[in-house]
Amino acid sequence: xxxxxxxKVGRQLQKDIGEIIQRQGMAAYGGALLxxxxxxVSPDLSYAKVMISIFPSEKTAEVKAIxxxxxxxxxxxxxxxxxxxxxxxLSFYVDASLDYVENIERLLKEAGxxx
Numbered sequence: 001x002x003x004x005x006x007x008k009v010g011r012q013l014q015k016d017i018g019e020i021i022q023r024q025g026m027a028a029y030g031g032a033l034l035x036x037x038x039x040x041v042s043p044d045l046s047y048a049k050v051m052i053s054i055f056p057s058e059k060t061a062e063v064k065a066i067x068x069x070x071x072x073x074x075x076x077x078x079x080x081x082x083x084x085x086x087x088x089x090l091s092f093y094v095d096a097s098l099d100y101v102e103n104i105e106r107l108l109k110e111a112g113x114x115x
Contacts, residue, residue, distance in 0.1 A: 002040070002041075003043070005045075006040075006041045006042075006043065006045070009041050009045055009084070010038070010039040010040060010041045010048070011039075012080070012083070013039045013041065013048055013050075013076070013080070013088070014036050014038060014039040014050075016076055016079045016080065017036050017039070017050060017072060017076060017090075018035075018036040020072055020075045020076065020079075021034050021036065021072070024070070028066070028070075029059075029063050029066055029067075030059055030062050030063065030066065031059070032054050032055065032056065032059040032062070032063050033054070033055040034052055034053070034054055034063065035052065035053040035055075036050060036051070036052055037051040037052060037053050037095040037097075038050075038051045038095075039051070041088060042088070045084065045086065045088060046086050046088055046089060047088055047089050047091070048088035048089070048090050048091070049091055049093060050090055050091065050092050050093065051093050051094075051095040052067070052092055052093070052094060052095060053094070053095045053097070053098055054094060055098070057096075057098070057099050060094055064092060064094065067092045068092065072090060073087060073089070073090050076090070
């Protein structure tokens with residue numbers, strides 16, 4: 001169960017990381033559209049699990065490699081240096097919920113159960 005502080009820090013990190021990615025632009029990520037779906041922070045606030053959604057999903061491997069080499073944590077440190085003593089170590093994970101929805105819709109169309 002996440003504490004109130006973890007939830008607040010997670011929401012702020014989600015907002016800040018989203019703005020950093022948006023400012024870098026789609027060209028920095030090979031033309032893929034990235035969305036920060038959520039951030040889970042460890043109890044000591046030193047690790048953050050960043051859930052991202054990538055569209056189109058074919059570029060997932062390429063975008064993850066770019067994310068791991070980008071200096072997002074450095075940019076984040078500039079933004080939260082007055083709020084947090086330690087800037088969390090970021091690990092990026094792909095949220096596959098959009099792929100799941102697309103697959104279900106495709107299966108329904110194939111079965112003839114259109115809306």
